[in-house]
Amino acid sequence: MTDTLEALDFDLMTTQDTSKLTHITDCPDDKESAQAxxxxxxxxxxxxxxxxxHVWIPESDPIKHPVCQTCLDIAQIRLA
Incomplete structure (x- = not known):
């Protein structure tokens, strides 16, 4: 799995304003769901x-922003 993750373009993080994107999070073990x-x-x-x-304090409606492509790529790798 490490080899696959290294192949992703993490430069996207430095060239894109990540605060204007909707991000995907893991669900902590002590929580019912990621949404919770x-x-x-x-x-x-x-x-x-x-x-x-990306680290942030959720404040805005995630529906208003495009989804972070890096988060999507990582989520797809984890589901594969």
């Missing part, structure tokens, strides 16, 4: 880490 975790983080002002490594 993001909702809790939004309500309490907690930081969330995306699959791509």
């Amino acid at each position: 975790w993001v909702d809790e983080a939004r309500a309490n002002g907690l930081e969330v880490t995306a699959l791509c490594g």
Whole structure:
């Protein structure tokens, strides 16, 4: 799996404003779902880490932004 991840273009992170993207997160072990975790983080002002490594405090409606391609690539690798 490491070889596959190294092949991804992580330069995208430095050339794109990641705050304007919708990111995908893992579900922490102690949470019911990733959505529940993001909702809790939004309500309490907690930081969330995306699959791509972007760290943010959820505030905006994710439907308003395009999905981070790096997060999508990583999620697809994990599902494969």
